[in-house]
Amino acid sequence: MVQAIKWTSAIIATFVCIATSSAVDITWSGGTGNWNGTNWNAGVTAASITGFTRGDGRINDKFIVNGAGAIVNYSLDGEGGGFRPRQGVSYEIKNGALFSVNAAAAGLEALPTELDVSTLEIDGGTFRRQGRTDDEGFDLGGGALVLGSFRSDDRIGQGVPALGTPAIQVNLSNGGKLDNEGQLWFGSLTDHHPSLNVQVQVNGGTIDLHGGNVPPAGSDISADLLFTYSGSGS
Numbered sequence: 028m029v030q031a032i033k034w035t036s037a038i039i040a041t042f043v044c045i046a047t048s049s050a051v052d053i054t055w056s057g058g059t060g061n062w063n064g065t066n067w068n069a070g071v072t073a074a075s076i077t078g079f080t081r082g083d084g085r086i087n088d089k090f091i092v093n094g095a096g097a098i099v100n101y102s103l104d105g106e107g108g109g110f111r112p113r114q115g116v117s118y119e120i121k122n123g124a125l126f127s128v129n130a131a132a133a134g135l136e137a138l139p140t141e142l143d144v145s146t147l148e149i150d151g152g153t154f155r156r157q158g159r160t161d162d163e164g165f166d167l168g169g170g171a172l173v174l175g176s177f178r179s180d181d182r183i184g185q186g187v188p189a190l191g192t193p194a195i196q197v198n199l200s201n202g203g204k205l206d207n208e209g210q211l212w213f214g215s216l217t218d219h220h221p222s223l224n225v226q227v228q229v230n231g232g233t234i235d236l237h238g239g240n241v242p243p244a245g246s247d248i249s250a251d252l253l254f255t256y257s258g259s260g261s
Contacts, residue, residue, distance in 0.1 A: 032213075032227040053077070053084065054091045055124070059098040061105055081108050086115030086186035092152065095123030102129040109138035114182045114190055116144050120152035120203070130170045130209060131159035136244045137170030137209060143179040146196045149203035149232060157208045158238060168241030169209025171253075174227075180220040194224045199232025208238040214255035216246060 053067050053076055060066040062082060067073045067090075077084040082101060084090065092099050101110050110128050112118070120126045131137035137158045147154065158169030179193040199205060211234075213225050227234075239251035 032225075051076075051085070051088050052091055053088055055093070055097050055099055057094065057097050059096075060100070062099055062101040062110075063106055066099075081106060082110040082112040084112065084116045086182060086190065088115070089117040089119065091119045091121075092124040092126055093119070093121050097124040099124075099126045100129070101127065103131060103138060104129070109140055111141040111143070111176070111178065113143045113178055114145055114180075114193055114195075115186055117146040117148070118144055118154075119148040119150065120154055121148070121150040121201075122152065124152040126152070126154050128154075128156045129159065130156050131167050137168050139171045139173050139176070139243065141173050141176035141178055142195070143176055143181075143193070144195060147198070149197070149199045149205060151201040151203055153204045153206060155204075155206040158241070166238075166241055168243065169207065169238050170243045171210045171212050171246075172207050173212045173215055174225045175212075175214045175219050175223045177215055177218040179223055183220075192222045192224065193220045195226070197225075197227040198230070199228070199234065200230045201232070203232035204235065205233070206235045209241070210239040210243060210248075210250055210253055211236055212253045212255060216248075216253075216255055219255075 053073055056066045056069050063072060063074065065072050068076060074080050077088055128140055130140055140156055156169055156172055159167050174195050175193060182190050214223060236251035240249045242248055
């Protein structure tokens, strides 16, 4: 059974399909390593290819993590900030691969994961976010996984052809799993484009939401799943 969540922050909005020129593939070479390590395209860093850090890339860049035993770790302790790829960038995690985001650095509250990608394809792989406990065992939570942050419209008008209204597509298939510790937000509590469009399609995959009882920093809301409208927080 195919299950889909389709959401737009505007009362009436038109979905804009983002058509782009051929993607530039940035492929994980296998094994376990950090996102900022030299394990992309057979021995170089992603930043050396794209010029961007923190999971981001150029318009049309596609990050591919493929196969059992392929494990990419993104940790705040080593990356200098939260994971936040923008529009025009795509990720594919497939065939048993794992992409793991540690949303909290040692001794600090979790930072949001601002997932503004054009496409996240989880095809038989796993995208996992996890939080942290402090040295005394206090749960710092996992913060928020935000599908559509205030940065989602940064690249409107850029690229060939030009990017339009922010549109985020997440597909889960063939046992693919989205495992999120913390909260999953459609849109941002602070601000996002008024016609932001987010679609999540589950076709033989699963979404596991847990840990939303610990509110993210700056919020008093306890929830695993949250829909916001025009940044109003409603």
